[in-house]
Amino acid sequence: MFLWTLAFLLFLGALAAIVYYAVAAPGTQWLGRTRVRGNPSAEIIALTFDDGPGEATPHVLEILRKAGVRATFFLCGQNVERFPEHARRIVAAGHEIGNHTHSHPYLLWKTPGKIAWAIDRAQEVIASQTRYRPRLFRPPYGLRWFGLFSILHRREMTAVMWSVSGRDWRLPATGIAECILRKTNAGSIILLHDGCPPGKRGDRRQTAEALEEIVRVLSERYQFVTVSEMFSGAQQF
Template sequence: MTGNLIYKHRTSDKKIALTFDDGPDPKHTPFLLDLLKAAGAKATFFAVGRQLESYPSLARRIVEEGHDLGNHTYSHPDLSKLDAGPMHEELLKTELIIQNITETKPRLFRPPYLSCNRQVVKAAQKFGYLTIMASIDTHDYKRPGVKPIVGTVMSKLNKGAIVLMHDSGGDRRQTIEAMEKLLGKLNKKQYECVSVTELFHSPNSHEDA
């Protein structure tokens, strides 16, 4: 199913959105934030509620440094297997946590495992979310090595792409090392890394690319 799911943004600007799921994570997120800051890059973090409860100061840092903080449920279940009640609870619990930390309602949502059905899409819409998938999946969670992670992004690179990576859920050293290389390569190709919100507001957006 593709209706109402956002995989990329149609634009003629050399911009892409790097996204990191499952954090914040005290072992990895600070390193990523340092790298992004040094490169003048912005990203989007799809955070899990129980991680946010444990590390609210990291969530504050993400927002303070100009990145997007999106809703990635409270406990990372496969939402397509849940009934409406628990599904709504997963979304709203994390929404409240984010709202308490940032004083803003999150607008971006990504379903765990990118697993979606009609009910999930309906719930996300009902609660005012844009459902963000990805057009470039690095599979970094499988730890394929730094080179394949970098290679996947660079070989599929295109204007308006949304890149899926992870800053938690296991050892993410490969992701961090890949990011270090990627930020340099993207800069050389004159690609700007922006938050998903900023990508949607690209001046040269169009309906049909």
């Protein structure tokens, strides 16, 4: 009896590990095709910012403008409603915009109808405020779920994760910069945040402070591109 119980628990543990890998591992392709990094033989990298727009967005845009760097911003619909002018400034500066859902929910256990609403509502708000309709999607918390990829496919949207995280929700500026500079290589998609999920509070000044150092050092070696540019034409990977 003990052995059967042990075997059953081991089975449950293995099943949980497999499901966790399928929905949460940044590089997994099990539920559907996800962009994680670009061509490692091209000296290009992509900076991405999630959860905005937020209070730090103008500062981030100013740093990028001074450095001549374009990036990709994955916006939440509710934050676009809160900071519509910031969203328009992102577009006006030539950056790319992606969809990060309306209210930043966990997609785990959500029905396809609820996942579709979270994406479509954000598309409507972003399009009405910026006249820009995103083709890229980044799932909140990096968590994908069953049904998501057929929803994206019908909308001709592409899922994008990352290969390097600055962990800027917990590190100080020096730690964020050190983390990114150590892990970035050719083809990296870098994750940072210029805002906080709707209804949550947080300070992104550390991100902005780290960003100056990040773009200064990485510009010496790499060309910054948007996510769509990274996967266009000859740079397809």
